[in-house]
Amino acid sequence: MDFQAFVDTFSAMTCIISIEKFPDGHFGNIRLVAGNKAYVDSIEDPNNFVSNQMVSNKFIPDSPYENYIPKDLNFEDKCYRCAVLKKPSHEYIHPDRYTFWLDMYFMPLESNEPNKFYCSYSQQVTIKADSGIMSKLSADTSSAVLETCIKLRGTKNFKHTMDEVMNDIRSICDAKLSCILLTDEQERKCTVLCQSTAPEVHVIPMQDYIEKCFDNFYDIVETWKDTIAGSTCLIIKDKYDMGVLQERNPVWFDSLRGADVDSLVLFPLEYNDMLLGYIWAINFDINNTMRIKEILEITSFFLASEISNYQLFNKLEIMSSVDQLTGTYNRNAMNNRIIRFVSEKDPKPNCYSVVFADLNGLKQANDNNGHIAGDLLLKNAAHKLMEVFPECEIYRAGGDEFMIIAVDLPEQLITDRVEKLKKESEDPNNISFALGIFYDDKGEDIRVAMRTADERMYADKERYYAKFPERKRK
The missing domain is CATH 3.30.450.40 (GAF domain)
Incomplete structure (x- = not known):
C-alpha cells in the first residue's frame, strides 16, 4: 500500500503507525510511517501551536514515535490494540504534557508482513474541553x-x-x-x-x-x-x-x-x-x-x-468558624454553638462547665511593644488554654477574652485546672488570665451559665489587680 497516498486523502491530521510484534507476544518499535500535510505541519510549522509542544520539530518518515512525544504506555497500548488486535478506537483526552485536548481516532489496516502491523491515527485539537465530544x-x-x-x-x-x-x-x-x-x-x-x-x-x-x-x-x-x-x-x-x-x-x-x-x-x-x-x-x-x-x-x-x-x-x-490569629473557634462559631445548645439541636449533655478567661496585660504589650507583640501574646495565651483544656471547646469571644465549654467532664477536674491557671497567673513571667467558672448538671440555660461565669471572671480580675495594683492596665 502506498501509505503516503493514503494519508493524503485525509483532511484531518493523519498518520500511519507501524508496530512490530515479537515472538514472545510483546510489541515494540512503534513508528510513524507517513503523515499528511496537516499532520506534518502539526510537527514542523513554527506557527502551529501544536508543533511548539513536540519533542522534535522535524518529521522523518518511518521514525520512532518517541521522536515527537515522550514514551507513553497508553499510546502504545492503543496502537497495539488497533493494529494487532484489529480494534478501532476513539478517545478524547487532555495529556498533561499539552495545553490542548486531543480527539484521537485509531483504525486498523491490513498488513502482508507477518510481524509488522499497521493502523491509521487521526487527531483533532481543541483548546478547551468539548463537552459534546466528552459525552459520546x-x-x-x-x-x-x-x-x-x-x-x-x-x-x-x-x-x-x-x-x-x-x-x-x-x-x-x-x-x-x-x-x-x-x-x-x-x-x-x-x-x-x-x-x-x-x-x-x-x-x-x-x-x-x-x-x-x-x-x-x-x-x-x-x-x-x-x-x-x-x-x-x-x-x-x-x-x-x-x-x-x-x-x-x-x-x-x-x-x-x-x-x-x-x-x-x-x-x-x-x-x-x-x-x-x-x-x-x-x-x-x-x-x-x-x-x-x-x-x-x-x-x-x-x-x-x-x-x-x-x-x-x-x-x-474553617474561615467562618476559626479565629485566624489564635486558631481557636471565633465568635461566630461561639454564637452558633450557643444557638444549637439553646434550641437543643445539639445533644443535651448530662453536665457542662463554662469558663471565661480574660487575658491580663494585652494593652500594656500593645502600648509598650506594638501590636505584633500583642498578637504574639494572644497566640501564646490561646495555646496555653488549648494545652490546659485539650478536650474542650475554646472560643475567642472577642479582643482578649476567651470562653471554654467543657461537656460531660467532672466539675472538680475543670475547677482544679482553673485554680491552677489562677495561681500561675500571679507570676509576672507567666501568661496571666482572669478566670470565672460556672458548672451545671441540672440542665439550666447556658446563657445563664455564661453570664454567671463572666461576672465571676470580672470579680477575679478585680481581685487580681487589688493584689497587684502595679499591673493594672492604664
Whole structure:
C-alpha cells in the first residue's frame, strides 16, 4: 500500500503507525510511517501551536514515535490494540504534557508482513474541553459515570458517599484494592480520602500503611507525575509495563513489588490545573483494561470537581468558624454553638462547665511593644488554654477574652485546672488570665451559665489587680 497516498486523502491530521510484534507476544518499535500535510505541519510549522509542544520539530518518515512525544504506555497500548488486535478506537483526552485536548481516532489496516502491523491515527485539537465530544460514551460507560454523578450530587455525607463510589470503582475494575489519595504540596503530606478492599483481601488501612511503612509517603507520591510522563494516566498490566516503571521510578517499583502489586491503574485528580491527588486500583482485571480506562478517565474528571468543591467548602467553613490569629473557634462559631445548645439541636449533655478567661496585660504589650507583640501574646495565651483544656471547646469571644465549654467532664477536674491557671497567673513571667467558672448538671440555660461565669471572671480580675495594683492596665 502506498501509505503516503493514503494519508493524503485525509483532511484531518493523519498518520500511519507501524508496530512490530515479537515472538514472545510483546510489541515494540512503534513508528510513524507517513503523515499528511496537516499532520506534518502539526510537527514542523513554527506557527502551529501544536508543533511548539513536540519533542522534535522535524518529521522523518518511518521514525520512532518517541521522536515527537515522550514514551507513553497508553499510546502504545492503543496502537497495539488497533493494529494487532484489529480494534478501532476513539478517545478524547487532555495529556498533561499539552495545553490542548486531543480527539484521537485509531483504525486498523491490513498488513502482508507477518510481524509488522499497521493502523491509521487521526487527531483533532481543541483548546478547551468539548463537552459534546466528552459525552459520546458507550452505554455501559455512561451508566457507570452517571451513577457516580448522581450519588455525589445527592449526598449529604460526602465521605460516606465517596466510600460507596470507591467500592463501585473497585468492583468495576475487579481490583483487589482501590483508593483516593489527596495531596498537599505546601505541607508535603498526603491523606487517604477513601479506599475499598475486596472481601477476600485483608490489609491494614492505607493511611496506616503509608504512615507506618514510609518516613514520608509524599516523597514517593511527588514522583508519580514524572512517571506518568505527561500522559493522562499510568496503566501497568504486565511485566513489560513493570519493566518500564522500574526504569522510570525504581524506588516506587520496589515498593509496589514489596506490596505484591502485579497491575496498577493510576489517574491524577486535577481541577483548574491544580493537582488534588490520585485515584488508583491495584491488581485489577487486565482483560478489561480499556473499559476501566474509559470509565476512570471520565469519572476522575467529575470526582476532581466534587473533591475541589468539598475542600473549598471546608476552607470556607474553617474561615467562618476559626479565629485566624489564635486558631481557636471565633465568635461566630461561639454564637452558633450557643444557638444549637439553646434550641437543643445539639445533644443535651448530662453536665457542662463554662469558663471565661480574660487575658491580663494585652494593652500594656500593645502600648509598650506594638501590636505584633500583642498578637504574639494572644497566640501564646490561646495555646496555653488549648494545652490546659485539650478536650474542650475554646472560643475567642472577642479582643482578649476567651470562653471554654467543657461537656460531660467532672466539675472538680475543670475547677482544679482553673485554680491552677489562677495561681500561675500571679507570676509576672507567666501568661496571666482572669478566670470565672460556672458548672451545671441540672440542665439550666447556658446563657445563664455564661453570664454567671463572666461576672465571676470580672470579680477575679478585680481581685487580681487589688493584689497587684502595679499591673493594672492604664
